[in-house]
Amino acid sequence: MTDTGTDAERRTGRNETQEERADRMWVELLQEIRVAQTGVQILFGFLLTVVFTPRYAELQDVDKVIYIVTVVLGACATGALIGPVSLHRLVSGRRVKPQTVQVASRMTLVGLILLLATMTSSLLLILRVATHDAFVPWLVAGVVSWYGLCWFVVPLWTRRRYTTN
Template identity: 75%
Template structure:
């Protein structure tokens, strides 16, 4: 009987135990979160300054509403993308890393979805203020489609194509 089966640990495709797999997946997840956190924090920081500019008072009611919704979305995205760090810190040493990785992954996906909406609504606000043209919603819809394709469509296609054979 293989040694891994004798000691009760289950090995998978990479010949790693569940704990080793959780450690590897955690490291990969944190690297991914760092990229997303940087983007959302820069965007959120920029959004927070807008209200203090003299031109904020000149925005229409609709534009102010878009701004407020965008700031709230940015705050939510920031929370979701920082959540895995807090989760790890609070459960560290409790021997539940595989479950923590699963929850952190879910928070990261939620954070990415919120970042997509935050970025899109920021673009909508900026283009509305910059151009006042009727084509702005169509342009933003095109960008949203691009985000969906890059962030979710292509990965899901690759996942389906390379894991169902």
């Protein structure tokens, strides 16, 4: 293999050009998005059907508001997690892969945050309807804390602990 890139194009630890790195990161990002997209689309599809059930009319007003907020959050999460596909399609072939990866990565992070909010409000609604107990907010807070730990705290700790940049 001949060295066609400059030292500035190289990243420590890998022998790849900026374009090769962008290609690799794009493939990795797509794999991550596939997992999140599947989850958000199933959840969003389920949420869309709730309003058509007989039980919906019996919900308290506050539960209907939680439902509406949840559906809107789910729609926004779906948009953010599908957005990178549209972004790639519209800029493909324009030689902006590194920038595309960066923007798509940010969209994915926003999508994950919106997915967290969707799951939180879904859980709140379901537990309110199922139990009507005062411990529901505490239970939801515990689950959200768990998501936060798994999705953000551990990855950020790992990044800080094991990387230099």
